[in-house]
Amino acid sequence: MGKAGDAVLILMAEDDPEDAMLAADALHEAKLLNPFVVVEDGRALMDYLHRTGAFAPPHPAVRPGIILLDLNMPRMNGKEALAEIRSDPGLRDIPVVVLTTSRADEDVLRSYTLGANSFIVKPVSFEGLVDVMRGIESYWFEMVRLPAHGGAT
Numbered sequence: 001m002g003k004a005g006d007a008v009l010i011l012m013a014e015d016d017p018e019d020a021m022l023a024a025d026a027l028h029e030a031k032l033l034n035p036f037v038v039v040e041d042g043r044a045l046m047d048y049l050h051r052t053g054a055f056a057p058p059h060p061a062v063r064p065g066i067i068l069l070d071l072n073m074p075r076m077n078g079k080e081a082l083a084e085i086r087s088d089p090g091l092r093d094i095p096v097v098v099l100t101t102s103r104a105d106e107d108v109l110r111s112y113t114l115g116a117n118s119f120i121v122k123p124v125s126f127e128g129l130v131d132v133m134r135g136i137e138s139y140w141f142e143m144v145r146l147p148a149h150g151g152a153t
Contacts, residue, residue: 008065008141009035012099013045013081015073019122022129023068023099029126030133034141035062042076045069046084049091064094065146066136069116071100071107079110086115093147095140099132 010027014020020038027036039045047053048061055061067085071078078098085091097118098111111119123129140146 008146009037009062010066010068011045011048011064012036012038012068012070013040013042013073013078014038014068014070014099015041016070019070022126023133026126026129026133029130030137032133032137032141034065037062037064041073042078042081044075045081046076049085049088049094066140067094067096068099068136069096071098071102071111079107079114082111082114082116095144095146097136097140 010032012020012023014023017040024036024038027034037048039048044054045067048055049064051057051059051061069078069082076084078100082096082098085094085096092115095117096115097120098116099120099122100107101122102108103121108119120132123132
């Protein structure tokens, strides 16, 4: 389901531009051709999801099929954004995959407690990141059935 022609948007909240670029390159290398949008922190993520701020109409903020969420970001961190997503009835059904450098057990536990669907530690190599993106494609776009939602949020 992650091949060309599918409209399932992958929305990534990542404050490190280099990590965001590597993720985009890894998606391309993994042949995952879904639309891909990056926002720079948790506040921008919530603006995107609520269509406020820089993402207010007429911005074409398409509802994501999955969110890749970094934990350590300025303004609003990933845990705060995850808590807000899960408390919003209009957003809580969007799968959220935490993709972070943290290996701390407390971050893993807190992420799942807040409602993360998966917790993945960012690999240190580009090849490892490509493998992660292939795994995301295999699991989230081939094995799992995502909720159907129409177009914009």
